[in-house]
Amino acid sequence: MALSKAAPVTNAVTDAPIPHRFTAPGPLTGRIRVPGDKSISHRSIMLGALAIGETRVTGLLEGEDVMATAAAMRAMGAQVLRQAQDGRADAEWRVHGVGVGGLLQPRTALDMGNSGTSTRLLMGLVASHGITATFIGDASLSGRPMSRVTEPLGRMGAQFHGASGGTLPITMEGLCPAVPIEYRLPVASAQVKSAVMLAALNTPGITTVIEPVPTRDHSERMLKGFGADVEIEEVDGATGRERAIRVRGEADLQPQIIEVPGDPSSAAFFVVAALLVEGSDLVIENVGLNPTRAGLFEVLRQMGGHIEEMNTREVGGEPVADLRVRHSALTGIEVDPAIAPSMIDEFPVLFVAASLAEGTTTTSGLEELRVKESDRLAAMAAALTGAGATIEEREDGLVIHGTGGAPLRGSANSATQTLLDHRIAMSMAVAGLASRDGVEVDDTRPIATSFPNFMALLGGAVR
Numbered sequence: 001m002a003l004s005k006a007a008p009v010t011n012a013v014t015d016a017p018i019p020h021r022f023t024a025p026g027p028l029t030g031r032i033r034v035p036g037d038k039s040i041s042h043r044s045i046m047l048g049a050l051a052i053g054e055t056r057v058t059g060l061l062e063g064e065d066v067m068a069t070a071a072a073m074r075a076m077g078a079q080v081l082r083q084a085q086d087g088r089a090d091a092e093w094r095v096h097g098v099g100v101g102g103l104l105q106p107r108t109a110l111d112m113g114n115s116g117t118s119t120r121l122l123m124g125l126v127a128s129h130g131i132t133a134t135f136i137g138d139a140s141l142s143g144r145p146m147s148r149v150t151e152p153l154g155r156m157g158a159q160f161h162g163a164s165g166g167t168l169p170i171t172m173e174g175l176c177p178a179v180p181i182e183y184r185l186p187v188a189s190a191q192v193k194s195a196v197m198l199a200a201l202n203t204p205g206i207t208t209v210i211e212p213v214p215t216r217d218h219s220e221r222m223l224k225g226f227g228a229d230v231e232i233e234e235v236d237g238a239t240g241r242e243r244a245i246r247v248r249g250e251a252d253l254q255p256q257i258i259e260v261p262g263d264p265s266s267a268a269f270f271v272v273a274a275l276l277v278e279g280s281d282l283v284i285e286n287v288g289l290n291p292t293r294a295g296l297f298e299v300l301r302q303m304g305g306h307i308e309e310m311n312t313r314e315v316g317g318e319p320v321a322d323l324r325v326r327h328s329a330l331t332g333i334e335v336d337p338a339i340a341p342s343m344i345d346e347f348p349v350l351f352v353a354a355s356l357a358e359g360t361t362t363t364s365g366l367e368e369l370r371v372k373e374s375d376r377l378a379a380m381a382a383a384l385t386g387a388g389a390t391i392e393e394r395e396d397g398l399v400i401h402g403t404g405g406a407p408l409r410g411s412a413n414s415a416t417q418t419l420l421d422h423r424i425a426m427s428m429a430v431a432g433l434a435s436r437d438g439v440e441v442d443d444t445r446p447i448a449t450s451f452p453n454f455m456a457l458l459g460g461a462v463r
């Protein structure tokens with residue numbers, strides 16, 4: 001069995017764009033498995049790198065974003081190795097950590113590629129270590145706001161240089177010992193919450209994050225699994241019930257064996273494709289259904305989608321099921337903005353589903369979509385309008401007047417602008433499957449950031 005440092009990553013965003021035309025297929029049938037959850041994969045490498053001893057991870061997402069996290073943890077002293085498993089397509093990853101407080105000064109800039117999660121969570125880790133690190137990224141990441149993490153981490157004592165307008169490149173000087181804080185999240189963001197929680201690990205005393213709106217809780221679950229002292233309390237706050245998350249610092253993390261469940265954000269593309277393409281009856285195995293992530297499936301059911309949960313069980317401390325999805329006639333609804341954090345990455349593909357529903361779908365409270373890999377409200381409004389859908393763009397959401405099941409016209413003459421955004425590329429691929437003339441996506445390379453085998457899996461599911 002060979003040990004290698006890096007997974008084979010295909011389609012790296014280095015060469016020329018790779019356009020692709022997605023056209024109406026036969027029904028999607030059979031059984032598929034999507035790759036491991038991106039959020040859980042990042043965290044398993046980071047926490048493994050902070051535990052002393054060997055953490056073993058199966059089901060890790062071998063996408064470019066997670067590989068950026070792995071490279072950064074290696075640059076700060078951890079060993080992160082991929083081990084092929086005899087007779088199995090998937091690998092086991094082995095992480096030998098340096099211990100909380102043991103991160104080393106990286107010799108070169110940490111290249112975060114396209115990944116906001118890597119950048120913001122790793123800034124949290126560096127903040128409470130006495131090291132200096134420079135964070136760089138691609139054109140998309142270099143336009144995204146970082147002041148949301150530099151602000152609380154600055155209060156803990158970290159210093160930042162070159163943060164012109166709060167964007168990358170940023171050089172950060174951590175402080176050890178850092179100062180524990182109580183921080184109320186001004187924006188519903190699991191990345192900001194996690195950055196402060198990770199900084200807290202090497203900070204004396206108790207650091208508290210107050211979360212007015214619940215966001216994905218993988219950091220809380222996994223930190224507890226690694227033996228950190230994390231307490232969560234429901235408290236009365238200014239806007240109703242809030243969560244206070246308290247992390248005791250100078251933690252001692254114990255290495256773990258982790259099985260990463262399938263990513264609901266990746267399953268989302270196949271769920272919507274199967275709902276839209278006539279005759280489809282598809283099972284997607286091993287999908288993570290953590291309630292802080294499963295909002296899309298709830299909304300699609302409210303729209304009339306047949307999505308059945310089978311074989312519900314727990315994998316790696318997370319609820320999981322196989323999803324059976326059948327072609328369904330969808331009806332437009334008003335989407336409750338309170339559900340947004342539990343499906344924040346799934347709105348682009350929900351907009352595609354809504355474009356083929358009967359009647360109008362209204363979404364609101366989605367300002368955060370404007371600061372993802374692209375401005376996802378503007379990008380999807382432009383892409384879907386180009387494919388023949390009827391869309392109104394508002395400041396905080398889209399209003400979509402659906403076709404009532406008739407295929408979209410498609411975009412015969414103009415290619416969809418992907419804008420270095422994997423979710424725009426995959427959402428418009430799904431739109432192409434539900435179109436008359438097909439949809440041309442200008443660049444499929446960004447898909448490799450979160451779903452390297454998307455094209456192969458799509459080819460295999462279509463009859």
Ligand SMILES: O=C(O)C1=C[C@@H](OP(=O)(O)O)[C@@H](O)[C@H](O)C1
Pocket residue numbers: 038039040117188189190191192194216344345368
């Ligand atoms: O914590 C995480 O793993 C993530 C949090 C979300 O970002 P925000 O915290 O910015 O909403 C999400 O969009 C991203 O894909 C992954």
Ligand SMILES: C=C(OP(=O)(O)O)C(=O)O
Pocket residue numbers: 065114115116117118345372373423450
């Ligand atoms: C927003 C996303 O990721 P990140 O913030 O890690 O770049 C995403 O995967 O949709």
